[in-house]
Amino acid sequence: MFTGYNTKKRVNERYKIIGFISSGTYGRVYKAESRNANPPSMKLFAIKKFKPDKEGELQYSGISQSAIREMALCTELAHPNVVHTVEIILEEKCIFIVFEYAEHDLLQIIHHHNTGGQGGRQAIPAKTIKSILWQLLQGLVYLHRNWVMHRDLKPANIMVTSSGKVKIGDLGLARLFYKPLQTLFSGDKVVVTIWYRAPELLLGSRHYTPAVDLWAVGCIFAELLSLRPIFKGEEAKMDGKKTVPFQRNQMQKIVEIMGMPSKERWPLLAAMPEYAQLSSLAAGNARFHRPQGLENWYQGCLKNNQYPPGSGPDTPGPEGFDLLQQLLEYDPQKRLTAEKALLHPYFTSHGKPGENCFEESKIKYPIRRVSQEDNDIRTGSLPGTKRSGLPDDSLIGRPAKRLKEG
Amino acid sequence: MASSYWESTQKKFWTFTKPQLALERKRLEDSERNLVNMYPVPDRRHLSIYFYHQLSKMARPLGVRQQALATAQVYVRRFYVKVEIRRTNPALVLATALYLACKMEECPQHIRMILAEARHCWDTAFNDISKIGECEFTLISEMNSQLIIHHPYRSLAELQSQFQLTQEENSLAWSIINDHYLTELPLLHAPHVIAITAMFLAVVLKPTQGGLQVHAAGVASALQALGNARGGAGQGTQNRVQKLVDWLAESTVDIEAVVECTQELISLYEIWDSYAEKTCKDQIAKFVKARGLDK
Known part of the structure; x- marks a missing residue:
């Protein structure tokens, strides 16, 4: 370690990025496919890449408290109605949380x-x-x-x-x-x-x-x-x-x-x-x-x-x-x-709720749109992803950007 | 998690049996045979006492709370189950563990404050926050992001009201829990077992005699009382202790585990007398300097 942090897993060796889903103050989310699916039924993933504390940061500067919380909680929690965390990859100043994919x-x-x-x-x-x-x-x-x-x-x-x-x-x-x-x-x-x-x-x-x-x-x-x-x-x-x-x-x-x-x-x-x-x-x-x-x-x-x-x-x-x-x-x-x-x-009253919320519904929902403009999860950073708010745990919980998404 | 230790990663991945832990340690030493032979290190408990002193020295001026300090101690212990100590700069590992523990226990400290305090305490060669930031990645990675720690303090709080412990008994039990972080117990037993042990010792030892310092001899007499619980019921001891012994005998608490914890604590208090800070410091400095780990 004192010759540098040695990553144990590499995100690109394990996953193939299919497209970019969204970005927020926290970082960016990508849709990905496993390179060797295990189990094979589990093929699609959403990978959240945390933004370094400062854009273009070339140094380790400490992980934000909210990222630490999320990593710890995701590792600990397991319930059918909470998004399942597959793994967390720490690789050269970047943190990736790999989730099961939801359409x-x-x-x-x-x-x-x-x-x-x-x-x-x-x-x-x-x-x-x-x-x-x-x-x-x-x-x-x-x-x-x-x-x-x-x-x-x-x-x-x-x-x-x-x-x-x-x-x-x-x-x-x-x-x-x-x-x-x-x-x-x-x-x-x-x-x-x-x-x-x-x-x-x-x-x-x-x-x-x-x-x-x-x-x-x-x-x-x-x-x-x-x-x-x-x-x-x-x-x-x-x-x-x-x-x-x-x-x-x-x-x-x-x-x-x-x-x-x-x-x-x-x-x-x-x-x-x-x-x-x-x-x-x-x-x-x-x-x-x-x-x-x-x-x-x-x-x-x-x-x-x-x-x-x-x-x-x-x-x-x-x-x-x-x-x-x-x-x-x-x-x-x-x-x-x-x-x-x-x-x-x-x-x-009127029957137990269904386990599948689309049961008996004939409505076809469009699948999640992904864009191809940024498929490089290791280096990808588009304009507009620059940090606009304050660092985590300072005064603003979520800047206005999130408001518009909600 | 807080409510369900049984479902926790602590239970699943970080609680070992004694043989398992010994095996892990042996594997680690075998993989670094040369280093191990070249650089002797102090008894693990002495090392833990040393680490604790160093961590407290750093934590005090920052006003870090006991629970965060305890979490940092557990992180250090977990980390050194996975990584051979002679490959690391312990000062950096300690500073990083404290930095990470403070964030996890919701009392964050700025990385620059941690660095400044570390430099102040140890006059360390690392003078750059990126060292701590990088070490943080290593720490989290070795712990597989399993950062939530279940401490015995919460169980003690529940026991306190159940058994109406006196102020003195409670603070003695609290300090016994603090002491258990100097042993392997956090890797061996569930937090409620530790809390029960601490409460039991506190009640048997009677804090009025000679302040809060626990002594090996006193703990030995506690062991005897525990023997009674194991046998089903006992008699002849004072009411309060008897009540506890009866409760233990009737509860589903693993008495063997409580006995084991008590023994572990006895041997800690025995070995404490021979602790010498200088030896620890020198032996660590030796491999750190020789291998250039502080660079």
Whole structure:
């Protein structure tokens, strides 16, 4: 080692890169094929290449904390509803995590229904939604039982295989929450892409809990139903100062539908650091006094997307509303846990959710697009992949780029 | 993971039986026969004490917490199961292990701070963060990215409330857990077995007598009490100890394992008296200098 780090495996010897999938602040993801598949059934992979701390870095400068977390968690976790990690390759200043390949993700599925492959907008079948949610919650129960908070659940991070298996992906922001040595707040100031961010985070809570993931599940559920983000706020940028701004617009979007949170329903509300901001929010905004109400939103959404009225297997029905309402509960202590959510009548009435979310669905989803412009995983670096935010674990959790993806 | 040690990579890949561990070590030494013959190194426990002192020296000014320090110690121990020590610069390995452990235990330190502290403590020749960065790759690679460590501290916290340990008993048990990182025990037993051993010793040894320093003789009397648990039930000992012995006898805890842990700790406390920092330092310096590993 003192004559240099000797890599034990080489990514190019083991995998053939088929194309480039996407890039983000963390690095780039490639689609790859095994050069000697073992087992042969496992042929396709997604390889995430972490970006060096500084672009074009020729020196080892220490691995970012979020990469360390992701490597450690990916190695440790194993569940059918969490993306499976095949191996991790460290090779000459680069880190590659090799995942099983998933043909789809929820963002892409929602997009397909929005634009409509054939003949315009088309709702996602109720059974598909139920199965997706069921599998997503199974994966989340597993994570939470193992003291892992995901902290960045959003449609783009939920993978779906061609056989309809849902897999939670991107543990880049996930971390253990058992007795952290520091408050969770002091580590990463901002977590969760803004549209899926729980109200306690928006109000500056220091000691948040896995309940933040359940709020995100509620938002994803709503988005699967309506095909649009339910709370589509605009992110307030940090103005160079080291303070996190209050996300006024995002909070407004939530209140416009849900109404103002109250101390009666959420006893610890007044203890939130940004509590004072809440009343200023209400001033001069008529919609605050007459919010749409989640029920009206839900009924409108079901009608718009032509789910049949009443209760039954082809509509999320009243059970769906009740579940959604309990996921989008203001008070994190009252919000459903992943475990309890799985026991909700939504999943038990009208048949058990399918193991394959595409079962009985005739919809053909397009396969993941890959581009050929960058097929060299060892050296590949395109314009636009330059690091734009701050280093990991400093003030910005995820720069705006991720927001657009979500 | 935290909740499921049984499913963890620690259980699956980093817990050995004594013969397995001996075999791993022998394989490593055999592959470097010449080096091993040329450069004697101290007893592994002395070496561990030395490493611990060095790590603490670095950790103190940085305000690193005990758990991160413990994680670093486990990383060093795992690493040297895979890599022959005479091929490495231990100072660099220690600094890197601490750097990595701090990130993993959510109390990160900047790589420059680690480097500065390492240089301050050891006057080491490595003066470049890239050395630590490179060593980090080696460390992670040798550990197969299995970086999550289950410590006995958490089990102790649970036991404390179950048995209503006094403040003194608890802190004695805590320091016995700290001591176990100086032995092979982290590679041999589950964290809850270590915690039970530590609690048992703490209760038997009565921290009031002579501060927190544990002595071999005291531990030996604990062994005797354990013998009673093995036999089913005992009598004649004080209430508190008796209660523990009964609980142990009835529980599914592997008493043999607790006995083994106790013995391992006894031999640590015995050998501690003959520890000499200078010998460790010199013997390490010898192979590091001769082989130019600090360059």
